[in-house]
Amino acid sequence: MSKELKVKEIAKQYGVSAKEIIEELAGQGIETPQAENSVIPDDMVELVEAYFADLFEQEAEAPVDKKAVKKGPKKASSTKKEEPGRGGKNRPQPQKPSTTSSASAASSAVVDGKLTLPAPIIVKTLAEAVGKKPNELITDLIKLGELAGINQPISEANAKKLCKNYGIELVIGQPPKPAAPAAAPKPKPEDNPAFLKERPPVVTFMGHVDHGKTSLQDAIRHTHVTDKEAGAITQHIGASTVSYKGKGITFIDTPGHAAFTNMRARGANATDLVVLVVAATEGFKPQTVEAMNQALAAKVPIIVAINKIDLPDADPDKVLLHMQQHGLTSENWGGTVGTVPVSAKTGQGLPDLLERILMEAEMLELKANPKRAAQGIVLEAQLENGLGPTASVLIQDGTLHVGDVVLCGESYGKIRTLINDKNERVKSAGPSTPVKIVGLSGVPDAGDPLEIFESEKAARAEAANRVAEKRGHMLATSSIATAEDLFSKLNSEDRNTLNIIIKSDVRGSGEAITQSLAQLPSEKIKAEVISCAVGPISENDISLAAATNSLVVGFHVRVNPGVNDMAKKQNVEIRLYSIIYELLEDITDALAGKLEPEKREKPIGTAKILQVIELSKGPKICGCMVESGSVHVGAKARVRRSKELIYNGEVASLRRFKDDVKEVKAGLECGIRLDNFNDFIEGDEIELYDIELKKATL
Secondary structure, eight states: OOOOOHHHHHHHHTTHHHHHHHHHHHHTTOOOOSSTOOOOOGHHHHHHHHHHHHHHHHHHSSSSSSHHHHHHTOOTTTOOOTTTTGGGGGOOOOOOOOOOHHHHHHHHHHEETTEOOOOEHHHHHHHHHHHHOHHHHHHHHHHTBBOOTTEEEEEEEHHHHHHHHTOOOEEEEHHHHHHHOTTTTOOOOOOOTTOOOEEOOOOEEEEESSSSSSHHHHHHTTHHHHHGGGGGGGOSSSEEEEEEETOOOEEEEESSSSHHHHHHHHHHHHHHHEEEEETTTTTOOHHHHHHHHHHHHOOOOEEEEEEEETTTTTOOOHHHHHHHHHHOOOOOGSSSSSEEEEOOOOTHHHHHHHHHHHHHHHHHHHHEOOSSSSSSEEEEEEEEETTTTEEEEEEEEEEEEEOOOETTTTTTEOOOOEETTOOOOSSOOOEEEEEEEEOSSSSOOTTTTEESOOHHHHHHHHHHHHHHHHHHHHHHHOOBHHHHHHHHHHHHHEEEEEEEEEESSSSHHHHHHHHOOOOOOOOSEEEEEEEEEEBOOOEEEHHHHHHHHEEEEESSSBTTTTTTHHHHHOOOOOOEEEHHHHHHHHHHHHHHHHHOOOOEOOOOOEEEEEEEEEEEESSSSSEHHHEEEEETOOOOOEEETTTTEEEEEEEEEOOOOOEESSSEHHHHOOEEETOOOOOOOOOOOEEEEEEEEEEEOO
16 A cells, blocks of 8 residues: 655644645645645655655755754745744745756766766765656656656666766766775784784584584583573584693584575684594484584684494494595595594593694684784674673674774674683673673674674674665665556565565574574475574564564564564564574475465266267256266266367266166266266266365475
8 A cells, every 4th residue: 555645744744834845845746736745656656765865955055044944945036035033034945956957966976977886876866966856757757767766776777867868978887985984993903922822713503403513512601502502402503612631622512404504604714623523323414414514614724533332233444434435534544633422411522623623723822912902703792681782702803892883894882791612791801702792773793703892883884884785786686667667566566475474583593593494395385584684573573463464483483472472463473592493494384385286186986878868948958878986976077079179177066767866886877967067978988086175285
């Protein structure tokens, strides 16, 4: 449903009279009845809103008396006398975004007849740059066969054609930037060798699901993380620190389920060493190979931990053979990759594993400068009660302090609290330290780099630039370029879809669920994620689900009080999960259930017409011999004459002698009356069949 905009609503928004708004619209060529309840034409609503927003923004920027500005826009050509006390002759005349004023703005962008704009080319941006009104540019664009709204991008070819018609040469690219203001991030000075100090190695445990990655770390840390994980499988990136022989080691644990590919990739890229955990009972599995390839791509050393050697069916040689088959050669077989047999259950081999980690770290000569500004990466992010947006980050270099201004992707803020892996509040975090930061403006994406800024204002400005850039790219990828594209899109929307709103406890889980749903193989139906966010399921989620006919899926989150009652009233379904593979199986079943059942024909018999019987009342009846199978009332029937199909319907009634019957078997004669068909003759053949419904599959 299109938005309805009235003149009086515009007047109320900007604190001016309806008459002045009507005059301003008339000056721009938009005719409306002389009344405050006049409705702006649907196709002009967006343009009108943008016009008045620009108009009053320019007026507000002028250094004039606020009381005078509040009086609203007046046309420069107005001859009305100013009333005393309303600004008099000093009352400013607001500059409308007319051709003249726009041209002056364009002159600053156009140099020697050339205009340089970055891609994508947005209609409003181009209109301002060339000194045209957006509606004029849209009209000219339609003549070139392209449809676009005021905030939508257009093709580079048509943008260049438009500019050429206006006598301007358009160059696609980044215009020269002025000297960097103070809003730039802190410079990263060269490390002073005197400040470099040895840092703890960052070790990532990777491998197939249920091969014991987290259990090994539990045994080393003497904790019980797997007891807290749903289904005893890790579904987040966890980070912790331990000390062995006076030296620190930072562990990162990644999920092994197939859905968490990106999480494993982030773990490999943020690490110094990878411990590839392989169960001695199973050897290499699909996620083992994937984790190995990610570690090799990140060019980090690999240590293979052969776990579960305490079990009766353990076969460490199987693991060594699988390593050889996948391009890794164990030191036991003359290669360079260290292998350590371990048991998370008994603790066997754990000291050897830690010794090997410290030896590899010593060979890498890992150093960092704790005196420089911190650099890091977001491992995971979430929305927590009492804390707001939080992010678990790994400090890779420098030191992070409480009070530092940070930017993570599009989220910024001054750090209020730092919490280490033991849930203790700390004042700073040095190199190779995982820490949770509190004080961000929003929930960043997992994998975003952490940067330090001089001031919150500078970080806010950079975050706004990133949001605008992301929005531009989204518009460019989702826009409708031509009328043909519009009809193509409308036709594609006929495809069956299941709309889903995802709420998860952390960013990475939502990301994994979204990607897994996108990979569900089906040409008949698709799962479309309308929204993916972190935090509990709220009333806003139910409102969005009701508006988009969506299913709300919660992963490791709760439902806010009162939301279930609202969902029942709005007829919105909420499903909660704690294990990702159960979620994916359930959504797959839901997709299949949304499809219409598959129809299959089941032949049940044939009959041949021997005689046509005409009754004094009612339609003709064909006297038949059932040659095979059987015939029953309600069965589907096809009549063929000389092997050509002449009728497709169903059996209306059956008669044996003078009695109505429900079914007649092969070898018996009967009278058949077909539904709405009387044109049969002797010798016609009747094929009888039933329709079976089978549950649809993806």
